[in-house]
Amino acid sequence: MKRVLLVLMLLGAPGAPLWAVQPDEILADPGLEERARGLSKGLRCLVCRNENIDDSNAELARDLRLLVRERLVAGDSDQQVIDYVVARYGEYVLLAPPKTGINWLLWWAGPLMLLGGGVIGFSYLRRRQAAPEGAGAAALNPEEAARLRDIMEK
Amino acid sequence: MAVAEPAANAHFLLIAFSFAALTYAFVTSDFSLKLVVLNSHSAKPMIYKISGVWGNHEGSMLLWVLILALFGATAAWFGNNLPPTLKARVLGVQGSISVAFLAFILFTSNPFLRLAVPPFDGQDLNPLLQDPGLAFHPPFLYLGYVGLSMAFSFAVAALIEGRVDAAWARWVRPWTLAAWVFLTIGIALGSWWAYYELGWGGFWFWDPVENASFMPWLLAAALLHSAIVVEKREALKSWTILLAIMAFGFSLIGTFIVRSGVITSVHAFANDPERGVFILMILAVFMGGALTLYAARVQAMEAKGVFSMVSRESGLVMNNILLAVSAFVVFIGTIWPLVAEMLWDRKLSVGEPFFNAAFTPFFVILGAILPLGAMLPWKRATLGRAARPLWAAFALSLSLAALAFAVQTGRGALGPVGLFLGAWLISGAAVDLFNRTGRGSFGSRLARMKRLPGADWGKAIAHSGLGVTMIGIAGLMAWHAEDIRVVQVKGSYDIAGYTLTLDKVERVQGPNYISTMGHVTVTKDGAQVAVLTPEKRVYPVAGMPTTEAAIDYGFLRDVYVVIGDPQDNGGWAMRTYYKPLANWIWAGSILMALGGMFSLFDRRYRVAAGARRRAPAAGVPAE
Numbered sequence: 216m217k218r219v220l221l222v223l224m225l226l227g228a229p230g231a232p233l234w235a236v237q238p239d240e241i242l243a244d245p246g247l248e249e250r251a252r253g254l255s256k257g258l259r260c261l262v263c264r265n266e267n268i269d270d271s272n273a274e275l276a277r278d279l280r281l282l283v284r285e286r287l288v289a290g291d292s293d294q295q296v297i298d299y300v301v302a303r304y305g306e307y308v309l310l311a312p313p314k315t316g317i318n319w320l321l322w323w324a325g326p327l328m329l330l331g332g333g334v335i336g337f338s339y340l341r342r343r344q345a346a347p348e349g350a351g352a353a354a355l356n357p358e359e360a361a362r363l364r365d366i367m368e369k
Numbered sequence: 370m371a372v373a374e375p376a377a378n379a380h381f382l383l384i385a386f387s388f389a390a391l392t393y394a395f396v397t398s399d400f401s402l403k404l405v406v407l408n409s410h411s412a413k414p415m416i417y418k419i420s421g422v423w424g425n426h427e428g429s430m431l432l433w434v435l436i437l438a439l440f441g442a443t444a445a446w447f448g449n450n451l452p453p454t455l456k457a458r459v460l461g462v463q464g465s466i467s468v469a470f471l472a473f474i475l476f477t478s479n480p481f482l483r484l485a486v487p488p489f490d491g492q493d494l495n496p497l498l499q500d501p502g503l504a505f506h507p508p509f510l511y512l513g514y515v516g517l518s519m520a521f522s523f524a525v526a527a528l529i530e531g532r533v534d535a536a537w538a539r540w541v542r543p544w545t546l547a548a549w550v551f552l553t554i555g556i557a558l559g560s561w562w563a564y565y566e567l568g569w570g571g572f573w574f575w576d577p578v579e580n581a582s583f584m585p586w587l588l589a590a591a592l593l594h595s596a597i598v599v600e601k602r603e604a605l606k607s608w609t610i611l612l613a614i615m616a617f618g619f620s621l622i623g624t625f626i627v628r629s630g631v632i633t634s635v636h637a638f639a640n641d642p643e644r645g646v647f648i649l650m651i652l653a654v655f656m657g658g659a660l661t662l663y664a665a666r667v668q669a670m671e672a673k674g675v676f677s678m679v680s681r682e683s684g685l686v687m688n689n690i691l692l693a694v695s696a697f698v699v700f701i702g703t704i705w706p707l708v709a710e711m712l713w714d715r716k717l718s719v720g721e722p723f724f725n726a727a728f729t730p731f732f733v734i735l736g737a738i739l740p741l742g743a744m745l746p747w748k749r750a751t752l753g754r755a756a757r758p759l760w761a762a763f764a765l766s767l768s769l770a771a772l773a774f775a776v777q778t779g780r781g782a783l784g785p786v787g788l789f790l791g792a793w794l795i796s797g798a799a800v801d802l803f804n805r806t807g808r809g810s811f812g813s814r815l816a817r818m819k820r821l822p823g824a825d826w827g828k829a830i831a832h833s834g835l836g837v838t839m840i841g842i843a844g845l846m847a848w849h850a851e852d853i854r855v856v857q858v859k860g861s862y863d864i865a866g867y868t869l870t871l872d873k874v875e876r877v878q879g880p881n882y883i884s885t886m887g888h889v890t891v892t893k894d895g896a897q898v899a900v901l902t903p904e905k906r907v908y909p910v911a912g913m914p915t916t917e918a919a920i921d922y923g924f925l926r927d928v929y930v931v932i933g934d935p936q937d938n939g940g941w942a943m944r945t946y947y948k949p950l951a952n953w954i955w956a957g958s959i960l961m962a963l964g965g966m967f968s969l970f971d972r973r974y975r976v977a978a979g980a981r982r983r984a985p986a987a988g989v990p991a992e
């Protein structure tokens with residue numbers, strides 16, 4: 216497995232005289248091509264670092280792009296293409312992780328935290344509203360208060 | 370305690386000397402230094418010899434510490450109005466961060482290692498980094514990252530002193546502002562570089578290293594706003610302290626991510642576990658220490674201000690929640706692959722589609738409520754009255770968006786929504802600024818606008834900058850066009866109303882590269898718009914090809930041409946993009962930075978300079 220990875224890495228090395236989508240890859244049917252481009256943006260180039268196969272120069276990314284187009288020409292739906300690629304390469308290939316299992320936490324972390332922050336913020340505002348004016352002012356002795364005023368007003 | 374000042378000065382001078390020595394070695398191509406051999410070449414242009422100093426792990430860490438020392442020294446130079454104990458404590462905390470990172474450099478990344486047998490010439494700098502945009506990207510980014518250490522030092526010093534008041538907030542704000550401005554410029558430079566250099570016109574990739582700089586930016590933005598509440602209303606104190614600690618914490622996490630290569634990404638040059646563990650220890654000590662101190666002292670910080678549910682204060686609380694949550698989303702998305710693999714043995718990727726979906730909504734909400742929140746008066750407000758002057762701005766933005774929706778036919782809501790938010794932010798900022806001029810005739814109010822304090826101008830400029838950036842991002846993503854084809858020499862093709870002709874392809878010899886250069890004439894309606902020369906370069910020493918896109922920049926659109934490989938049938942593979950509103954992304958960033966600078970030079974931060982008394986409405990709350 217290690218050797219396979221090494222070979223893949225070498226193929227994906229930046230020296231390879233290739234680049235993202237080549238003219239000869241483009242499908243004749245613009246509708247299918249557009250779907251292929253859309254799918255490619257969500258699939259990871261396995262030998263690259265954080266690049267989708269649509270932007271990647273690697274040989275392996277090109278193979279995947281061709282594979283996606285092959286499946287689309289064969290009549291697969293978008294979901295079928297994704298399932299096909301995931302079955303072969305694992306969920307690592309998806310740039311948007313599936314919302315299954317523990318990934319639930321990843322997708323809902325933001326909204327949950329917004330909710331939590333909202334509740335804390337709301338209760339804080341409620342307390343501020345109710346607090347008597349000038350509470351905590353005693354923390355400054357008169358001398359300090361004078362100095363503070365002095366600084367603030369200059 | 371009086372020793373802190375001279376110590377900070379000496380510290381800065383000594384590190385500056387060592388940085389100058391390393392720069393000298395790069396400039397004179399001293400190949401007895403290992404670092405110079407690995408990252409430089411005698412034929413390289415001078416600017417890249419100098420930028421090569423920080424284009425590598427060891428040199429960039431030295432720059433990091435240099436900037437840390439510089440910020441400490443500025444506190445010693447300009448902090449005349451600080452209470453002496455606070456100043457000494459700030460310098461002490463700042464110095465201890467410096468000690469930790471100097472130890473890191475000494476033990477794991479010494480830039481001055483020598484080679485017994487110096488080679489004849491160097492191995493050259495990564496050609497992607499030989500670019501003016503990237504030459505200045507790291508220094509700005511570091512000025513931002515490391516500048517947040519001042520906010521951290523002030524927060525810890527205040528915790529040690531056991532008190533946080535309006536004066537403290539006023540002292541900490543200029544440094545946070547400066548750091549945020551530098552961070553904004555640094556991020557914008559990096560994004561602009563990616564746009565023109567990587568060859569497909571992407572401007573943001575949600576790469577872990579980009580996220581590492583974006584999280585501190587978000588938190589610093591939150592800190593700027595919450596510090597206003599502390600300064601004006603003596604509330605949100607403990608939250609502001611926590612933000613100051615976390616903002617620098619995320620800078621350290623960013624340094625850890627970039628320098629350890631733990632989450633491999635396009636940028637990670639270093640891949641040494643020893644270094645990662647060292648930075649993680651620094652992170653644990655400083656964050657652990659600061660947060661423990663925070664837990665112990667947080668009770669002592671009582672809020673004073675009283676305000677109602679609808680007020681400027683609560684608007685700023687919402688701003689802080691949204692910014693903090695969006696920073697948290699970026700954080701969890703960045704570390705999730707690591708967490709999932711360690712805890713559940715799931716190998717997965719978190720990339721652009723996730724961030725676009727999970728992050729964007731928070732900024733849409735932020736943009737939607739910002740103009741209203743910015744107009745609310747302190748303490749107590751009514752929504753209806755605050756919203757009244759904004760109705761025209763709202764209607765204008767909505768009709769612009771509706772117009773865009775009608776014209777674009779059949780595309781998604783992204784473009785119109787972005788346009789609405791941007792126009793709403795810009796016009797809202799203008800209304801806010803005008804509203805500050807009080808009553809009177811239109812002309813006299815306009816004249817008074819010039820005399821508004823820098824902070825008011827800064828706020829309006831920065832907020833409209835955010836709007837400009839939003840328009841740019843949404844417009845670019847929603848309305849771009851792309852063309853990929855084989856073009857014969859003398860052949861032409863059309864894209865988005867422009868006709869492009871490939872006149873010729875020639876070989877050009879550069880100073881340290883060989884280039885294949887295409888000449889493309891761009892015309893519109895028969896009139897010539899530009900002649901573009903896209904290149905494919907090969908750097909023989911580094912053995913790496915790069916694509917140099919040719920871009921015709923315009924106010925409303927860029928035409929972006931890339932030349933690829935020669936084809937068997939004699940033509941050339943060409944990629945052409947029509948990129949609407951691309952420049953707005955960086956123009957908006959520059960506006961945000963400019964707004965920060967206006968705020969920074971507001972006269973009330975030059976307290977010691979005997980600035981005149983400000984209007985009581987914006988002054989200290991009655992005591």
